[in-house]
Amino acid sequence: MIRERSCIVKAGGTGRATQMGKTGEETGADGSMVSIADYYAGKNVLITGATGFMGKVLVEKLLRSCPEVQTLYLLVRPKAGQSMHERVSDMMKCKLFDRVREDNPDFHQKIVPISSELTQPALAISPEDVERLTSCVNIIFHCAATIRFDEPLKHALQLNVMATQQLLNLAQQMHHLQAFIHISTAYANCNRRHIDEIIYPPPVEPKKLIDSLEWMEDSIVRDITPRLIGDRPNTYTYTKALAECVVQRESSKLSIGIIRPSIVGASWQEPFPGWIDNFNGPSGVFIAAGKGILRTMRANNDAVADLIPVDVVINLTLAAGWYTAVHRLTFPPAALVYNCTTGGINPFHWGEIEHHVMSSFKRNPLEQAFRRPNANITSNYLMNQYWILVSHKFPALIYDLYLRLSGQKPQMMRIFNRLHKAIGLLEYFSSQDWEWNSENMNMLMSHLSPEDRKTFNFDVRQLNWPEYIENYCIGTKKYVLNEDMSDIPAAKQHLRKLRNIRYTFNTLLLVFIWRVFIARSQMARNIWYFVVSLCFKFLSYFRASSTLTN
Numbered sequence: 001m002i003r004e005r006s007c008i009v010k011a012g013g014t015g016r017a018t019q020m021g022k023t024g025e026e027t028g029a030d031g032s033m034v035s036i037a038d039y040y041a042g043k044n045v046l047i048t049g050a051t052g053f054m055g056k057v058l059v060e061k062l063l064r065s066c067p068e069v070q071t072l073y074l075l076v077r078p079k080a081g082q083s084m085h086e087r088v089s090d091m092m093k094c095k096l097f098d099r100v101r102e103d104n105p106d107f108h109q110k111i112v113p114i115s116s117e118l119t120q121p122a123l124a125i126s127p128e129d130v131e132r133l134t135s136c137v138n139i140i141f142h143c144a145a146t147i148r149f150d151e152p153l154k155h156a157l158q159l160n161v162m163a164t165q166q167l168l169n170l171a172q173q174m175h176h177l178q179a180f181i182h183i184s185t186a187y188a189n190c191n192r193r194h195i196d197e198i199i200y201p202p203p204v205e206p207k208k209l210i211d212s213l214e215w216m217e218d219s220i221v222r223d224i225t226p227r228l229i230g231d232r233p234n235t236y237t238y239t240k241a242l243a244e245c246v247v248q249r250e251s252s253k254l255s256i257g258i259i260r261p262s263i264v265g266a267s268w269q270e271p272f273p274g275w276i277d278n279f280n281g282p283s284g285v286f287i288a289a290g291k292g293i294l295r296t297m298r299a300n301n302d303a304v305a306d307l308i309p310v311d312v313v314i315n316l317t318l319a320a321g322w323y324t325a326v327h328r329l330t331f332p333p334a335a336l337v338y339n340c341t342t343g344g345i346n347p348f349h350w351g352e353i354e355h356h357v358m359s360s361f362k363r364n365p366l367e368q369a370f371r372r373p374n375a376n377i378t379s380n381y382l383m384n385q386y387w388i389l390v391s392h393k394f395p396a397l398i399y400d401l402y403l404r405l406s407g408q409k410p411q412m413m414r415i416f417n418r419l420h421k422a423i424g425l426l427e428y429f430s431s432q433d434w435e436w437n438s439e440n441m442n443m444l445m446s447h448l449s450p451e452d453r454k455t456f457n458f459d460v461r462q463l464n465w466p467e468y469i470e471n472y473c474i475g476t477k478k479y480v481l482n483e484d485m486s487d488i489p490a491a492k493q494h495l496r497k498l499r500n501i502r503y504t505f506n507t508l509l510l511v512f513i514w515r516v517f518i519a520r521s522q523m524a525r526n527i528w529y530f531v532v533s534l535c536f537k538f539l540s541y542f543r544a545s546s547t548l549t550n
């Protein structure tokens with residue numbers, strides 16, 4: 001149980017002792033609140049989802065900015081033929097960890113992988129590992145989840161809800177636990193327009209749903225899923241809402257913080273600008289647009305694009321861990337929720353994103369683009385369908401024909417079908433506006449020392465969007481696609497070639513139209529001459545009137 005009445009925590013390598021103040025807050029020897037790095041000194045931290053996008057950034061930041069942290073226990077599963085040790089060792093070789101490696105080449109000694117498959121009973125953690133974790137873990141960050149929008153309900157429920165419940169059960173056995181931080185999403189309650197920092201009543205009692213789905217065949221579950229998720233767009237947001245409810249129910253026994261990030265994008269500043277390693281959310285859209293594949297998408301130009309840089313989310317998460325732990329004895333028994341969003345503080349709109357993404361990819365083109373980057377967003381359904389036909393399907397058809405004729409396997413239509421499926425799932429989020437209250441983010445900031453505010457910066461008022469988007473696009477090029485910046489002149493040359501192909505194609509199309517329709521029919525010729533003579537008349541009229549005025 002973590003709600004100890006008194007506690008002295010020996011702060012690891014710094015030798016700095018922290019103790020409980022009169023109010024129950026953890027204080028330094030001089031009575032001041034400990035800094036974030038001092039708090040984590042000597043602590044044992046358990047992290048789920050450490051091999052994922054946000055988990056990696058969390059591990060990196062803890063090691064870099066809290067160098068006295070004792071041990072990071074990472075719950076990891078073997079995957080794709082790799083053992084958990086191989087996976088963690090590969091992860092630590094990644095460029096993201098360059099700065100940590102420079103500061104402390106032996107940083108890997110602080111990392112202890114623990115084998116765990118979260119969808120298995122008791123998280124499939126061995127009894128020895130359970131013993132080890134329950135005796136020493138001080139703080140848990142629960143990041144693991146399935147974030148797929150098309151995840152079958154049963155699996156999403158197993159991982160996002162049941163695994164969370166099991167982790168909470170494990171947390172309750174821990175003798176020295178001071179905080180449990182759960183990563184949720186700002187869209188858990190996307191069926192509401194205004195979202196406060198509270199846990200809303202769940203759409204269904206989680207336990208009842210789990211029990212009833214247990215005996216059902218997958219095909220039946222698939223059939224009733226739309227009825228169950230109701231006004232939420234997918235199983236992801238639905239199960240994340242249920243998970244919040246499960247977490248909230250343990251808040252009388254554990255000190256809990258819930259972080260709700262909106263759309264997590266590339267890093268803003270740390271460990272370097274533009275770090276991103278996946279196609280999720282807007283990243284895949286940016287890349288598809290940069291490659292000239294995506295030319296149209298349904299989105300509202302004037303809707304707020306609530307992107308939040310991953311380093312901001314992680315800084316807030318670590319600060320929330322610190323705050324939850326140092327205030328654990330003064331908390332009422334309720335989880336503190338932090339809406340981690342930008343829209344209410346420093347809004348930026350999808351129309352602006354489109355503009356900056358396009359101009360950024362023109363300055364820093366991606367290699368081997370299919371067409372010149374020129375994507376447009378529209379909220380009009382019919383307009384979007386028209387452009388899909390003209391700018392997606394027609395070029396795909398022509399290119400596949402070319403591939404077939406040259407003896408290769410056609411592939412473009414298949415790529416477009418997958419793209420349409422992906423953007424179809426994202427449109428819900430890019431076509432609407434939400435309003436999140438982020439008072440707890442401000443409250444937390446006000447509790448940080450000036451030094452911590454710099455080291456764990458989550459003040460998004462300072463975010464310069466055009467610069468951020470530029471670095472984001474460059475990040476997709478360098479870290480997702482592994483393209484070299486030195487190839488930009490060749491990529492520009494390729495775009496010039498594509499432009500020339502387009503001019504040639506348009507000219508040939510015009511000649512073709514002329515030959516087929518105009519040159520063969522007297523009526524079409526008459527209309528053509530009429531239009532041309534009208535243009536001449538207009539031209540001569542304007543020329544005459546401008547001569548008179550001069």
Ligand SMILES: CCCCC/C=C\C/C=C\CCCCCCCC(=O)SCCNC(=O)CCNC(=O)[C@H](O)C(C)(C)COP(=O)(O)OP(=O)(O)OC[C@H]1O[C@@H](n2cnc3c(N)ncnc32)[C@H](O)[C@@H]1OP(=O)(O)O
Nearest residue numbers: 147148149150185279280281284289354375422426429430
């Ligand atoms: C230029 C103008 C821009 C204007 C911007 C306008 C709009 C912005 C767009 C979106 C904003 C909304 C974002 C909302 C986020 C809500 C916030 C959250 O809570 S976060 C969770 C976010 N989750 C996701 O984003 C997951 C979505 N992805 C999926 O659900 C699935 O991946 C899928 C899209 C259904 C595809 O599934 P499928 O089984 O077909 O494929 P895989 O996932 O197995 O992937 C196979 C292969 O493709 C790569 N991939 C995946 N997604 C994309 C993509 N969007 N574009 C290109 N490629 C993609 C993936 O990496 C795999 O590659 P590989 O085989 O090499 O591993």
Ligand SMILES: NC(=O)C1=CN([C@@H]2O[C@H](COP(=O)(O)OP(=O)(O)OC[C@H]3O[C@@H](n4cnc5c(N)ncnc54)[C@H](OP(=O)(O)O)[C@@H]3O)[C@@H](O)[C@H]2O)C=CC1
Nearest residue numbers: 049050051052053054117118119143144145184185261264
């Ligand atoms: N990305 C975003 O835009 C947003 C994300 N979030 C939330 O942030 C958290 C992290 O998201 P993100 O990092 O983007 O997600 P990722 O998909 O990148 O990472 C998911 C992590 O969960 C782990 N995991 C999945 N299934 C299992 C399993 N059965 N057993 C053990 N581990 C498992 C994955 O491990 P493995 O490598 O083995 O698959 C991976 O480490 C999630 O809770 C998500 O809901 C919230 C808002 C936005």
